[in-house]
Amino acid sequence: MRKFSKKIKMLAVAGSLAASVLGGAVATAPAANAAVQGHCNGNATRSWPGGYMVMPATRWDGSVLCWMDYGSTGAGVWALQRDLKKCYGAKIEVDEVFGRDTRTALIAAQTKEGITADGLYGEQSAMHLKHQLVINGEIAGCGSRQ
Structure with missing residues (x-):
């Protein structure tokens, strides 16, 4: 019984140490993209006189500062693809x-x-990637928000 008790104490100490190390890493890790507001589960039209582009966006508020990654589905992915x-x-x-x-x-x-070429769609991608442009009803190439 004494050996069993000693093993449990050692496992408890090791578990506590691992939890504190991992907890510290998680607690100190910065948000990958703090300005991003939500998942790109829709798309939004950004227009100006005579033209527009359709970009991935959040469905609930139309924000184009959204994120997508491997496994995402829906209208935002459609616009990106x-x-x-x-x-x-x-x-x-x-x-x-x-x-x-x-x-x-x-x-x-x-x-x-x-x-940043990480395969994750976020604020940088929304601001710098090119999107299909429609001008006066015709597909007119591609342009970015920059």
Whole structure:
């Protein structure tokens, strides 16, 4: 019984030590993108006289400062995939599913734009990636918010 008690104490100490180390790491880790407001589960039209572009956005408030990553689905992914295909020549399906091919295409586009190439769609991607432009009812190429 004494050996069993000693093992339990050692496991408890090791568990406490691991929890404190991991807890400290989690507590001190900064938010990856504090300005990002929510998941890109929709899209929003940004317009000006005579033209517009459709960008990934949050459905609840239309903010384009949103995030997507591997496994995301929906209208925001559709807009991203369409833009990666049209503006960057990506050979991907526009299927509303952020999978391996979408991530690879996003990394290529991020690299081309000189931003963090991590395969995660966030504030940098929203601001710097190109989106399909429609001017006077015609597809007129691609442009960014910059």
